[in-house]
Amino acid sequence: MKKANKEVTIYDIAQKLDVSPTTVSRALNNHYSISKETTQAVKKLAHSLGYRPNSVASSLRTNKTNTIGVIMPLINRPFIASLISGIEDSANQEGYNVIISQTHDSYEKEIANAQTLYSSRVAGLIVSLAMETKHYDHFYPFLQNHIPMVSIDRISTEIETDRVIIDNYAAGFKATEHLIQMGCKRIAHFGGAQYRNIYQGRQHGYIDALKKYDLPIDETLIVHSKLSLEEGWKGAEYLLNLPAPPDGIFSANDSAAVSAIQYAKQKGVCIPRDLAIVGFNDDPISSIIEPGLTTVSHPAFDMGKIAAQQVLKNKLTQDIVQSQTIVLKTELILRASSSRKVLRETARKEW
Numbered sequence: 120m121k122k123a124n125k126e127v128t129i130y131d132i133a134q135k136l137d138v139s140p141t142t143v144s145r146a147l148n149n150h151y152s153i154s155k156e157t158t159q160a161v162k163k164l165a166h167s168l169g170y171r172p173n174s175v176a177s178s179l180r181t182n183k184t185n186t187i188g189v190i191m192p193l194i195n196r197p198f199i200a201s202l203i204s205g206i207e208d209s210a211n212q213e214g215y216n217v218i219i220s221q222t223h224d225s226y227e228k229e230i231a232n233a234q235t236l237y238s239s240r241v242a243g244l245i246v247s248l249a250m251e252t253k254h255y256d257h258f259y260p261f262l263q264n265h266i267p268m269v270s271i272d273r274i275s276t277e278i279e280t281d282r283v284i285i286d287n288y289a290a291g292f293k294a295t296e297h298l299i300q301m302g303c304k305r306i307a308h309f310g311g312a313q314y315r316n317i318y319q320g321r322q323h324g325y326i327d328a329l330k331k332y333d334l335p336i337d338e339t340l341i342v343h344s345k346l347s348l349e350e351g352w353k354g355a356e357y358l359l360n361l362p363a364p365p366d367g368i369f370s371a372n373d374s375a376a377v378s379a380i381q382y383a384k385q386k387g388v389c390i391p392r393d394l395a396i397v398g399f400n401d402d403p404i405s406s407i408i409e410p411g412l413t414t415v416s417h418p419a420f421d422m423g424k425i426a427a428q429q430v431l432k433n434k435l436t437q438d439i440v441q442s443q444t445i446v447l448k449t450e451l452i453l454r455a456s457s458s459r460k461v462l463r464e465t466a467r468k469e470w
Contacts, residue, residue, distance in 0.1 A: 292324035391459045
């Protein structure tokens with residue numbers, strides 16, 4: 120059997136350059152006390168020898184790594200992908216790596232992910248809570264050991280962390296008000312779990328918009344689910360087969376809204392003339408579906424960047440007061456799925 124090559128260490132590099140191992144270590148970490156010439160020589164030799172930093176040994180010495188842990192519900196969704204991209208952008212600029220895990224919206228999986236990241240000695244943690252999560256004990260080891268933690272998008276006020284969110288209430292109000300201004304009188308809502316802040320805020324905005332314009336709040340028009348494509352289809356099937364179907368739908372995400380468009384078209388319902396629809400997130404599919412989906416933009420990339428910056432800001436202090444909440448603005452992106460007034464004005468001109 121061929122003998123494996125010996126792992127190159129900083130002691131091997133030090134011996135070849137006739138310097139101390141400490142000098143090599145500092146040069147590899149760009150320490151200010153090491154000259155530019157020595158740093159370049161150390162890095163050149165390290166590269167030629169195939170040296171790999173021993174991050175495990177380093178983490179054992181310092182009790183942390185240059186790694187930020189990330190826990191997300193589902194990484195295959197465009198919003199989450201943009202969120203992660205923003206996190207990586209800020210982290211990488213500061214020389215930090217990112218470990219990404221997903222919960223598939225499972226509470227038990229979230230506990231396992233948190234335990235794994237804690238055992239891996241991450242320098243900080245960014246979390247968007249699973250749909251099922253109602254208890255938060257699994258995050259206490261991070262907070263008790265002064266590991267910076269930032270909650271993003273799906274948050275809980277029961278754990279004292281920095282938070283990066285949008286104003287979900289204002290966005291839900293704005294989306295529903297737009298449907299009202301387009302002439303809708305009977306507006307349905309696709310909502311998520313109401314113990315999750317984002318879906319609670321969006322639904323409260325929807326309800327208050329109806330109240331402002333003296334429109335009835337009909338519980339039969341509020342459909343709760345995990346807002347998947349399949350559940351959006353089922354929700355639309357239920358709503359459009361009611362004795363008095365809605366003439367508008369505000370969906371708390373784009374996936375369910377897109378399925379509603381597809382089901383409505385199959386049933387022969389004209390969008391937006393008979394049914395106007397507004398989604399949430401501005402996923403790529405919202406501009407591909409026909410008609411294009413009016414939706415609320417969700418600044419996912421910027422949210423991710425800011426969350427990572429908050430972790431890195433707090434990593435140097437042992438007295439972290441994690442109570443800052445950063446709220447980003449949203450914007451209503453107007454497309455054909457809700458433009459009923461434009462249709463009516465065009466029809467009037469043709470007449």
